[in-house]
Amino acid sequence: MSILNRLPRLARFSSVLHRENVSRFSTKTEEPAIPVNLLKDTYSANLQTKNGAIYDKKPFKIRLEAGKNYSWCLCGQSKSQPLCDGTHKNIFLKIQLRPIRFNVPETKEYWLCNCKQTSNRPFCDGTHKRPEIQEKVKR
Template identity: 60%
Template structure:
């Protein structure tokens, strides 16, 4: 009578039991995992404030109280700074990555650039106050009294 493959394997293990150290298998329960101090807890809440917002990245720090005129080329991809800390305003240079810090729970909003293309080559007014609702283009929000009173 032919034995199934698993049974053959088990019988071979029994024959060689003296040379093997058998380890008992045990399935872990969620309680076992919760008690393990080495296991990192799964964080259910966002790591950054407003990280999962559907409105896009949060409005950043105002860099200037007036817009910046710039000639943009049709079809080229641009990255507009939304955090306000870039050294190459109004375009992003990646400075937003250094703002997050190293703590597990971040205190600053997660900023990221707004990527865009234009349809025709011409001069465009790009927002530098970072409060526009037509990102990255200026919509005149910088004329509001609260933005004009800001100390930069």
């Protein structure tokens, strides 16, 4: 007769340890939650149907602070990408697109879209990986 059969508490403890070891070596990874614009319903600029000029074909990683308001450049002309610097206000450029105002729920690093084609403005949703985006020449 096994010692584990004689000591049921030890057997339960042994099976718990075994399960923890199995889960620790699991190949599944937890995907981070997709961020959303908390001000999406507040500002009408989010309703713009057009996308701006492609600034870059890869996203930009930036540390954002919770509760602080930001303006993401949608026109693609800002010199301080991915954030707006007011270039769209230049009357000679005749830019009709307006920046997307947003804030984030927690302070951490976020990936902001630089191709300006995302459907989850201002956050990257992987749209830049599409062949038609990669083939376009950035301005």
